[in-house]
Amino acid sequence: MNTMMLDVARVNGVPLHDPDETLDPTTLRQRACTELLRQAAVSAGFDDPQAADAIERLLDRELNVPEPSEDTCRRHFEAHRARYGVGERLALRHVLFAVTPGVDVQALRQRAEALLFELRCADPDGDAFGAAARQWSNCPTGADGGDLGWVTRDECxxxxxREVFGKDTVGVLPRLVHSRFGLHVVEVRARDAGVAPAFDAVRAAVALTLRQQAWVNALRQYLQLLAGSAALDGVTLDAADTPLVQ
Incomplete structure (x- = not known):
């Protein structure tokens, strides 16, 4: 068999990239999921010239997303009041490990996780975080020790x-925060909770959150079913792959 053929990841024989194209694992899995959905849409008769439109029509038909009940919404609200606070602000610092084309994502993650552990164990009376940001961060704020100042949800x-607001943790967060920019080691220096609204004022927002969560779960299950009956070469999919939710 041609060696070049082995270097190309495929879904049911359809290549996911050119032979000379190198993809990071996340991008490769996302392409595989999208290709699984595209093929399912074609098989279902949704052969739309725009693949995204065909996939949306397929998902509208296949995903069963129930409307959350009043009791479910109230329970969610009571358990996550801070998430719906108005005017919540955080004083943050971060160290950004940027994911750029060609970067070894696994090596980058290992370096970020090693720094995360180091900073969580650092002397709280020192400034290990600021020193690390100045040395490692790919964000311009690194020159200021990673200081982002006071920020609101809308500014992020x-x-x-989603990973830093609506919680009560202060200090270096226990896990890396993933964003479109890369991997972040984050320190919450202070929290200003803002004003907690009454349930009736945020009922629609709570229901929307629960519907979105249900949709993501349904999509994951559907992708697992598609992957289980597909021929996957050069790519491995897992339950956390949701290519349409970024």
């Missing part, structure tokens, strides 16, 4: 905000 990338 959505995927970053």
């Amino acid at each position: 990338a959505a995927e970053f905000a």
Whole structure:
């Protein structure tokens, strides 16, 4: 068999990239998931010239997402009141390990995780975090010790905000925070919770959150079913792969 053929990841024989193209593992898995969905859409008769439109029509038909009940919404709200606070602000520092084309993502993650452990064990009376940011961070704030100042949810990338807002942790967060920019070691220096609204004021937002969570779970299950009956070469998929939710 041609060696070049072995270097190309495929889904049911369809190549996911050119032979001379190198993809990081996350991008490769996302392409594989999207290709699985595209093929399923074609098989279901949704052969739309725009693949994204065909996939959306397929998912509208296949994913069963129930409407959350009033009791479910209330329980979620009571358990996550801080998430719906108005005017919440955080004083943050971070060290950014940027994911750029060609970077070895696994090696980058190992370096970031090693620094995370080091900073969580550092002397709290010192400034190990600031020194690490000045040495390692790929963000311009590294020159200032990684200081982002006081920020609101709207001032952050959505995927970053989901990991740091609406919680009560102060100090270096126990896990890396993933965003479109890369991997972040984050320190929450202070929290200003803002104003907690009444349930009725955020009922629609709570229901939307629960519907989105249910949709993501349904998509993961559907992708698992598709992957289980597909021929996958050069790529491994797992339950956490959700290519349409970034």
